Amino acid sequence: MKSFRPSPVAATLLVLAKAPIAGLAKTRLTPPLSPHEAAQVAAVSLLDTLESMSRSPVAHHIVAFTGELAEAECADEVARALTDFEVIAQRGASFGERLANAHADAARYGLPVLQIGMDTPQIGPEVLTWAARELVLRGDALLGPADDGGWWALGLPAPQAARTLVDVPMSTDRTGELTRDAMQCCDLRVRALPHYNDVDTFADALQVARASGGRFAHLIQQLHNALLAHR
Structure with missing residues (x-):
């Protein structure tokens, strides 16, 4: 007997x-980490995220x-992981433009x-699948708030509202609030996803590691042990 596999959710995960x-990724982790170690953290965070996706x-x-993968930490492993995805180039000067x-x-x-x-490497496939299904079924915008005032996820039923992200200040403690306002100005109802912390500082990394x-x-456990050993 063939096993039953449900149809995929009619959405795109991006x-x-x-x-x-090193020197360009996760720079707020230095110190206490070196630029090389901070880039390793970024690499494993990306790999766990890709696996959940x-x-x-x-x-x-x-x-x-975006960026030169050949110069990255864990370049071969990231390159292998990316073969399972459709990879497109980011376009735009500002982060808001690239988002839009x-x-x-x-x-x-x-x-x-x-x-x-x-x-947000702690977010597994169950949460992502549930959020995608909610986006399809309800037709509202979805916003996943982060502890620092930003957001970890944005779900849009249509892409037009994303153009407003160009004018939203990113990486501030009001980014989430202002993104919600921008979506509502496009006549979208915005529903909140669960609250998660993302990784900006090493304290964030420790908290996220405990949840993942x-x-x-x-x-993170290895790096934390090494820091404790050198005190």
């Missing part, structure tokens, strides 16, 4: 990612990527788009 290059049964999986353009590119399949970042498993939790 992640914005950049090459985890690949295990989420949605119709399309897209990575909007990535949503427009991902929406070419005519499906709602759930976009996440690479800084996989490569990220293992590396």
Whole structure:
């Protein structure tokens, strides 16, 4: 007897990612980490995120990527992981422009788009699949608040509202609030997803590691033990 497999959720899962290059990735982790170690943290966070995405049964999986992968930490492992995804180039000067353009590119399949970042490796495929299904069933925008006032996920039923992200200040303690306001100005009802912390500082990394498993939790434990040993 053939096993039953449910149809994939009729949505596109999108992640914005950049090459985890020492000196360019996760710079707020230095100190206490070295630039090389901070880039390793970024790499394993991306790898865990990609694994959760690949295990989420949605119709399309897209990575909007920037940076020279050949110069990155864990370059070979990241390159292998990316073969399971449709990879597109990020376009735009500011982060807001790159967000807006990535949503427009991902929406070419005519499906709602759930976009996440690479800084929440604790979020597994169950949460991503549930959020994608909510986006499809309800037709509202979805916003996943982060502890620092930003957001870890944005779900849009159509890409037009993403253009307003160009004018939203990013990486501030009001980014989430202002993003919600921008979506509401586009006549979208905005529903909140669960609250999660993302990784900006080493204290964040320790907290996220306690809530996750996989490569990220293992590396953070190693780095934390090494820091304690050198005190």
